[in-house]
Amino acid sequence: xxxxxxxxxxxxxxxxxxxxxxxxxxxxxxxxxxxxxxxxxxxxxxxxxxxxxxxxxxxxxxxxxxxxxxxxxxxxxxxxxxxxxxxxxxxxxxxxxxxxxxxxxxxxxxxxxxxxxxxxxxxxxxxxxxxxxxxxxxxxxxxxxxxxxxxxxxxxxxxxxxxxxxxxxxxxxxxxxxxxxxxxxxxxxxxxxxxxxxxxxxxxxxxxxxxxxxxxxxxxxxxxxxxxxxxxxxxxxxxxxxxxxxxxxxxxxxxxxxxxxxxxxxxxxxxxxxxxxxxxxxxxxxxxxxxxxxxxxxxxxxxxxxxxxxxxxxxxxxxxxxxxxxxxxxxxxxxxxxxxxxxxxxxxxxxxxxxxxxxxxxxxxxxx
Ligand SMILES: [Mn+2]
Numbered sequence: 559x560x561x562x563x564x565x566x567x568x569x570x571x572x573x574x575x576x577x578x579x580x581x582x583x584x585x586x587x588x589x590x591x592x593x594x595x596x597x598x599x600x601x602x603x604x605x606x607x608x609x610x611x612x613x614x615x616x617x618x619x620x621x622x623x624x625x626x627x628x629x630x631x632x633x634x635x636x637x638x639x640x641x642x643x644x645x646x647x648x649x650x651x652x653x654x655x656x657x658x659x660x661x662x663x664x665x666x667x668x669x670x671x672x673x674x675x676x677x678x679x680x681x682x683x684x685x686x687x688x689x690x691x692x693x694x695x696x697x698x699x700x701x702x703x704x705x706x707x708x709x710x711x712x713x714x715x716x717x718x719x720x721x722x723x724x725x726x727x728x729x730x731x732x733x734x735x736x737x738x739x740x741x742x743x744x745x746x747x748x749x750x751x752x753x754x755x756x757x758x759x760x761x762x763x764x765x766x767x768x769x770x771x772x773x774x775x776x777x778x779x780x781x782x783x784x785x786x787x788x789x790x791x792x793x794x795x796x797x798x799x800x801x802x803x804x805x806x807x808x809x810x811x812x813x814x815x816x817x818x819x820x821x822x823x824x825x826x827x828x829x830x831x832x833x834x835x836x837x838x839x840x841x842x843x844x845x846x847x848x849x850x851x852x853x854x855x856x857x858x859x860x861x862x863x864x865x866x867x868x869x870x871x872x873x874x875x876x877x878x879x880x881x882x883x884x885x886x887x888x889x890x891x892x893x894x895x896x897x898x899x900x901x902x903x904x905x906x907x908x909x910x911x912x913x914x915x916x917x918x919x920x921x922x923x924x925x926x
Contacts, residue, residue: 719786
């Protein structure tokens with residue numbers, strides 16, 4: 559057994575397939591299993607067993623794959639098969655499937671392309687699939703210390719960039735997004751976790767606003783939601799600033815959201831349900847009549863290889879918190895036509911509570 563963590567995958571099948579199609583359909587579980595930090599690995603596939611795995615890789619990425627397997631000392635349980643054409647891959651894959659006698663195959667139903675599923679049955683003789691997508695998600699919910707170290711670094715990068723935002727040039731939403739992304743790369747991020755959201759003025763009332771060429775004006779909110787990727791692991795931070803001088807209502811929005819976040823953080827510990835954490839924040843916001851029902855999304859989500867890595871803190875998600883889970887905590891208040899405030903931090907659940915991974919300033923509505 560190369561890692562007990564993967565045991566649940568093999569409850570009903572001996573073999574599990576990981577299939578990277580082309581970009582953007584790369585299976586995050588490929589990077590979970592390999593822990594590769596270099597290479598794109600388009601077109602790579604893995605047949606996973608409980609005691610090891612076979613990797614199919616193209617000539618293009620063979621060296622980078624082999625080097626990383628070797629560095630980890632995994633050559634005892636990892637077999638690498640290299641192919642230089644689609645035809646060659648098909649022959650090798652067919653041979654492997656028949657050599658192992660695979661009839662029942664675990665797949666990731668969330669990501670396996672339909673045409674591949676058809677080929678697996680028609681070309682390779684797989685008789686039956688079993689969808690292990692949920693099991694993968696559950697496995698990824700609890701992070702290993704190595705994964706937490708990578709997430710911690712991704713969070714550190716984002717937290718440092720947050721401190722630089724007040725001194726950035728306030729030109730357009732996209733202009734600020736570019737500066738944030740530049741700053742993250744300068745600090746070691748390989749890319750952003752998602753397209754940076756910079757939402758000025760009334761745009762900040764849309765939680766997933768698409769940054770545009772709109773100019774940033776004075777006397778309006780500036781909400782910035784961004785994240786860094788470090789060695790494939792994501793961070794996700796939001797800070798809301800005020801351009802110019804905020805009024806009493808703006809300050810009240812900010813203070814309410816901050817209090818909601820504090821209330822949520824206070825209840826985080828193993829054994830608590832995510833619904834209770836969401837409720838702690840939601841109660842604070844809903845207690846202010848003008849903000850009632852204006853917190854229009856869940857409080858948080860799992861974070862890891864994906865920016866939404868399964869699980870969540872939400873009235874609609876039943877999740878018992880456990881040590882090693884990494885989650886965002888991001889209450890918000892959104893007033894259509896006016897503006898919105900969101901404060902988002904990342905935490906890891908510890909034995910007795912939580913550890914804040916994104917210690918960026920937030921104690922008051924900063925004027926920039
Ligand atoms: Mn988020």
